[in-house]
Amino acid sequence: MNMRKISQVLAGLSMLCALGAAMPVRAQVQADASLFHDLGGLPVIRQTVQDFVAAMLADPRIRHTFDGANLKRLEDKLVEQFCMLSGGGCAYTGDPMKEVHQGLKLTNADFNALVEDLQLAMDKNGISARTQNRLLALLAPMQRDTVTR
């Protein structure tokens, strides 16, 4: 490769990096389907979400927040969301996180309880600690949209 080619390649690469930095986080994470694969695809995501919702409903710290909630819808939207975030190509058709949670007056303690319940569900479904952490890292930024007090 001559010097001109090399500098063209470098310019292309730096443009890609600039694009990556400017893209919203969600668009970047959607591009990587390896997490979806490592989670075990839709069958494992579906079972994990079912166990996750059951764990939250059995959790005295947060179960009261689900009184009157449409649990079937909640499960469906969580499956879509985890599939989308992990790069599985699903579309999330639920409401925006901020809108859904603002009336619930959730605390950081509520959020931490939810994370523990999700970890329990992922353990139960044989998802490795490394893969769990990759999903949790994608959910962490949502703390600011769900916790309002």
Ligand code: HEM
């Ligand atoms: C990363 C954090 C969270 C994520 C990704 C998440 C995700 C979701 C999704 C996808 C829905 C369904 C939206 C829809 O129906 O359109 C939902 C609803 C709900 N979430 Fe969360 N959530 C989070 C944090 C929490 C926390 C910390 C709690 C309470 C401890 C909670 C309690 C609820 C309840 C009660 C509903 C049902 C609301 C209703 O049906 O009116 N969420 N959440």
